[in-house]
Amino acid sequence: MNGQEEIRNVLRSLSPSVAHRAADKPNVADIYSPPHHANALDPNRTLVVGGRGVGKSFWASVLFNEEARAAAAQAYPFLGLENLDVVLGFYEGAMGSENVAPSASTLKAALKIADDPASIWRSVILKRLAPEVGPSTFNDRVRWIEGTPEAFEDALLEVDQRQAAEGRTLLILFDALDVLATDWDSIRTLTRGLARLALELSARKAIRLKMFMRRDQFEDMRRKTFADFSKLRTAAVELNWKPEDLYGVLFTRIWRDQAARPVLAKLGAGLQLDISKPDLPESVKVNPTTQEALFATIAGEFMGTNKKRGRTYTWMPKHLADAHNETSLRSFLISLKEAADRSSSSIETAIDHVGINAGVLKASDTRLEELREDHPWVDDALNALSGLTVPCAEGDVTDLWREAGTVGLIVSRTNAERPAAPIQLDAPEFTAAPEKALLEALIDLAVIERRSADIINVPDIFRVAAKIKRRGGIAPRRER
Amino acid sequence: MFGVDTPQTFECYRYLFAQMNRYALDPDVPQDWRFGLQMVHAKAGRGTEAYEHFRDQALNLFAEFLYDEAAPSDLIGFNFDIDDDSAPHYAWPISFDADFVEFDPHSRRDQLSREFFDRSFGLFVRNVINNVTTFQGQVT
Numbered sequence: 001m002n003g004q005e006e007i008r009n010v011l012r013s014l015s016p017s018v019a020h021r022a023a024d025k026p027n028v029a030d031i032y033s034p035p036h037h038a039n040a041l042d043p044n045r046t047l048v049v050g051g052r053g054v055g056k057s058f059w060a061s062v063l064f065n066e067e068a069r070a071a072a073a074q075a076y077p078f079l080g081l082e083n084l085d086v087v088l089g090f091y092e093g094a095m096g097s098e099n100v101a102p103s104a105s106t107l108k109a110a111l112k113i114a115d116d117p118a119s120i121w122r123s124v125i126l127k128r129l130a131p132e133v134g135p136s137t138f139n140d141r142v143r144w145i146e147g148t149p150e151a152f153e154d155a156l157l158e159v160d161q162r163q164a165a166e167g168r169t170l171l172i173l174f175d176a177l178d179v180l181a182t183d184w185d186s187i188r189t190l191t192r193g194l195a196r197l198a199l200e201l202s203a204r205k206a207i208r209l210k211m212f213m214r215r216d217q218f219e220d221m222r223r224k225t226f227a228d229f230s231k232l233r234t235a236a237v238e239l240n241w242k243p244e245d246l247y248g249v250l251f252t253r254i255w256r257d258q259a260a261r262p263v264l265a266k267l268g269a270g271l272q273l274d275i276s277k278p279d280l281p282e283s284v285k286v287n288p289t290t291q292e293a294l295f296a297t298i299a300g301e302f303m304g305t306n307k308k309r310g311r312t313y314t315w316m317p318k319h320l321a322d323a324h325n326e327t328s329l330r331s332f333l334i335s336l337k338e339a340a341d342r343s344s345s346s347i348e349t350a351i352d353h354v355g356i357n358a359g360v361l362k363a364s365d366t367r368l369e370e371l372r373e374d375h376p377w378v379d380d381a382l383n384a385l386s387g388l389t390v391p392c393a394e395g396d397v398t399d400l401w402r403e404a405g406t407v408g409l410i411v412s413r414t415n416a417e418r419p420a421a422p423i424q425l426d427a428p429e430f431t432a433a434p435e436k437a438l439l440e441a442l443i444d445l446a447v448i449e450r451r452s453a454d455i456i457n458v459p460d461i462f463r464v465a466a467k468i469k470r471r472g473g474i475a476p477r478r479e480r
Numbered sequence: 481m482f483g484v485d486t487p488q489t490f491e492c493y494r495y496l497f498a499q500m501n502r503y504a505l506d507p508d509v510p511q512d513w514r515f516g517l518q519m520v521h522a523k524a525g526r527g528t529e530a531y532e533h534f535r536d537q538a539l540n541l542f543a544e545f546l547y548d549e550a551a552p553s554d555l556i557g558f559n560f561d562i563d564d565d566s567a568p569h570y571a572w573p574i575s576f577d578a579d580f581v582e583f584d585p586h587s588r589r590d591q592l593s594r595e596f597f598d599r600s601f602g603l604f605v606r607n608v609i610n611n612v613t614t615f616q617g618q619v620t
Contacts, residue, residue, distance in 0.1 A: 304556060308515040308611075310566035318564065319555065357555050391539065391562055452533050457562050464553050471539075472547035472559040474504055 003263035007298050007350035010257045011340030016333030022060035022091035022175035022212075026068045030058075032252050033075035034245040035286075039237040041072060042079050043171045043208045046198045047232045049218045050239030051446070052370055053328035056212035057092070059239070060175040063210075064088055085163070085170050087128045089121070089209070092176035097138075100128045100172075104181055106138050111186055113139055117193025118200075119146045125172055125197075129207075130155040156207070163206035174211045178374070184220070184423060191221060196228040212239075214374075219444050220423050243317040246332045247295060248285040255280040267297040288313075298350040299339075303357075312356060319360045319460045323449035331461065334366050335359030361464055368465035375445065377410045377422055381438055382447075382466040389469045391457040394450075398435035407434040482520045483571075485534045490541060497545040504546055514546055514558055514568070518611070520604065521571035531573050536562065538569040572607045575600045 020026070040048045040059055050056050062068040064086050073081035087100050094101035102110070102124055110120045123141040126134060133155050134144045145152045163170050180190045191213075198209040211232075213221075218236070221229050254260045256278075265273040271290060273281050283290045292313040303309040320327045320335060339355030351359075371378050384404040385397065401407060411425070422441030424430060430437035439456075442448040449457045458468050483489035504514060521534040539562055546568075550557040560567030577600040585591045 308566060309556075310564065314565070319561070353556075360555060361553050391536070391543075451562070452529070452536050455536060460555065460561055464555075467552045469552050470547070470550060470559050470561065471543035472549040472557075473501070473544045474546065474548045474558075 002348070003260075003266065004298065004348070004350040005345060006257070006260040006263045007254060008340045008343060010254050010260045011336050011350060014253065014333045014337040014340075016330050016337060020055075020057045020061060021093055022057045022064060022088055022173060023093065024061055025065055026058060026061045028068050028071050029256055031062060031068060031071055031075070032245075032249045033072065034241070034248065036242075036245075037239065038076045038079060040239045041076055041081065042237075043081075043084060043169055043210065045235065045237045046202070046209055046211060047218075047236040048210070048212045048239050049215055049236050050212075051215050051322070051324075051326055051328060052374065053330035053367075054239050054241060054326075055329055056214070056239060057175050060088075060091070060173050060210075060212050063171065063173060080169070083168050085168055087170070087172050088175070089124050089172040090174045090176070090180065092179050100124060102138060104179060107180055107190060108186065110139055110142050111181075111189065114142050114193075115146055117189050118196040119193075120190065121194050121197045122152055125209075126152060126155060128170070128172065129159045156204070160204045160207050168206065170207045172207070172209050174209065177211060178214050178217050187217070188221065188224065191217070192226050192228050195221075195226070195232050199228060199231055216374075216445055223423075240326050241329050241332075243314070243327070244286060244288050244291060246317055246327060246329060247288075247291040247313070248280070249329060249333075250336065251284050251291070251294065252280045255284075264294070264298075268294045299356060300349050300352050303353045309353075312353065316356060316360070320363055321459060322446035322461055323443070323457075323459050324446040326446070328367070331363040331367055335363040338362040360460065364461050364464040367461050371445070371447070371462075375422070377413070378442070378445070378447070380406055380410050380413070381442060382462075382468075386467040387469070389471045390463065391451060391455050391471065394439060394454045394456050397448075397456060398433070398439060401435045401438060407438060410438075481517065482522050483534075484522050485524070485530070485537075490537050493541055497541045501545040512558065517546070517568040519569055519571035521573040523576040524573035526575055531571070534571050534573075535569060538571055539567075542567075542569040572604050574604050 037059070039045050040050075041063060048056060048059075062072050063081070063084070069081055069084065069086065073079070088094070090101045095103045102120075107120065110123070111117065114120050119142050122145050123138060126141060126145065133151065134141045159170065174194060177191055177194075178187065181187045194209070194211065198211065201207050201209055218233075222233055251264070254264050261275050265275045268284075268290075271281075271283065271294070273284070284294060292311065295313045296311075299312045301311060303312055303315045309315075316335065317327045317332065320331045335356065336351070336359060339351040339359035342355040342358045343349075343351045368378075368382075381401070384400050384406045388396065388400065407425070410422075422438060424437040424441045424444075425434055427437060430440070439448065443450055443456075447458065447462045449459065451457055458466065462468075463470070481493065483493065519535075519538045521531065524530055524534065542560075547559040548557040550559045560569065564570060579591070579596070580600065583591060590596060
């Protein structure tokens with residue numbers, strides 16, 4: 001026993017599969033605060049954009065939950081998080097009349113009667129600003145606000161002044177904007193209304209809105225170039241994880257485990273890690289060289305016996321990255337957990353390249369599964385590409401779709417209740433060649449990458465699960 | 481394997497790769513010699529776009545003649561992702577530098593300074609050192 005068992009146990013206990021909701025109570029011990037995530041939490045930055053699994057809902061829940069917010073305030077002392085009063089304006093799973101946040105059904109009904117979608121959101125925040133003002137049912141309040149805007153404004157100004165006098169800021173969070181409605185038109189309309197209200201409120205002293213938005217929705221809004229949205233867009237904050245942040249999370253989880261911490265300190269003996277400190281030493285959080293040396297002690301240095309196979313430290317995030325070169329924290333944790341589950345005490349390190357390899361395959365399956373949930377049409381598009389080899393010409397891909405009648409299939413499965421076709425299929429420039437629309441859609445989602453001279457590639461994280469091969473000319477040889 | 485980003489470079493390497501392909505098929509070679517290959521992008525333009533253009537063409541050669549055909553889930557075989565920096569097709573760039581066209585260290589000693597050659601050759605030299613160390617580690 002060299003202590004690697006303790007490290008392996010921490011990796012096995014990672015629970016990355018749980019998708020977080022903004023209303024869920026976050027585990028304070030799970031909070032890891034990369035310095036560049038400060039902007040995403042800053043109450044003055046309205047729009048936060050990120051891919052699936054980067055932790056948008058997690059950060060929303062941290063801001064919402066008092067205990068977690070206090071912890072985040074220590075990590076980001078300059079944001080004034082300790083002076084916030086936070087309420088959820090929308091989140092996945094919102095329901096009932098007790099909440100400030102409306103359900104998707106309530107919003108749908110309100111869309112039918114509202115002249116201006118911003119009134120719908122005014123109605124939402126009024127419930128927090130002045131619960132007794134105006135009618136009690138949602139739609140009545142929307143009508144009332146549209147009929148007597150000054151009453152809403154008075155309530156707004158009064159709360160703003162009161163908050164400012166108390167030195168506190170009211171922050172209203174909007175998460176999971178892609179489930180505001182079940183069709184893209186309604187989602188767009190509601191999002192525009194919210195963007196307009198956010199701009200109006202930016203002139204207030206002590207009331208702020210904050211929106212967490214998935215990147216494909218952001219791209220859609222950007223493409224439509226709504227005037228209300230373009231002002232927010234330029235100030236949008238990107239939420240992402242650099243490789244050193246991912247490893248920072250890993251080492252923090254190990255550090256916080258009583259049994260594993262001394263093991264890690266011993267493995268990194270040259271780094272002089274002080275195990276009496278509750279917090280992971282700074283160098284292990286930010287310094288790639290330090291991290292790489294430490295990771296090699298628990299995962300081996302190389303991806304195999306042949307040392308030209310690449311280093312485990314860089315290999316992992318790279319093979320988990322999408323075409324925007326982004327790796328989601330969830331994918332990273334899934335592959336570490338899988339690697340640990342596959343490894344046993346028969347190896348010298350906590351995990352090894354065989355386990356990491358299996359971990360990446362597992363993460364690929366999960367990533368594609370998530371993509372299917374968000375965009376059911378991706379399944380039809382990728383099924384038709386099974387057996388393809390990449391990199392290849394764009395034409396090879398569109399030909400396969402044409403032969404398989406993929407666009408027709410996707411369109412036939414679309415119905416009003418489900419935004420099941422890519423938005424690009426509606427674009428006039430692709431009418432003659434709808435397969436190109438499909439290609440653009442997958443490029444937007446970072447599933448496909450356009451290389452030089454009409455060549456496209458599919459990164460491993462999607463390629464593996466989609467059963468697409470890498471080009472290679474030499475037939476499989478027998479084991480040596 | 482050095483080369484400038486021209487069609488001639490890749491046309492000529494095609495002959496060599498086609499020849500090497502015959503030896504890659506030999507299943508009884510104890511240590512895979514293919515791991516010893518590395519492309520070097522000579523007189524490279526600056527910027528990712530220039531590098532990618534060279535690497536994509538190098539990948540074409542490797543994929544056609546030297547990379548194993550691998551099942552979708554095979555990440556271990558001798559086949560590399562287009563952007564895998566440990567791949568032999570992932571060329572190490574040596575940037576074009578007009579100063580080297582008139583290279584004359586006899587009369588201009590400062591041309592032998594680190595500052596002078598690092599601009600073009602720094603990355604290349606570091607990669608060579610890393611790989612030589614790796615190789616030595618393998619022998620011991």
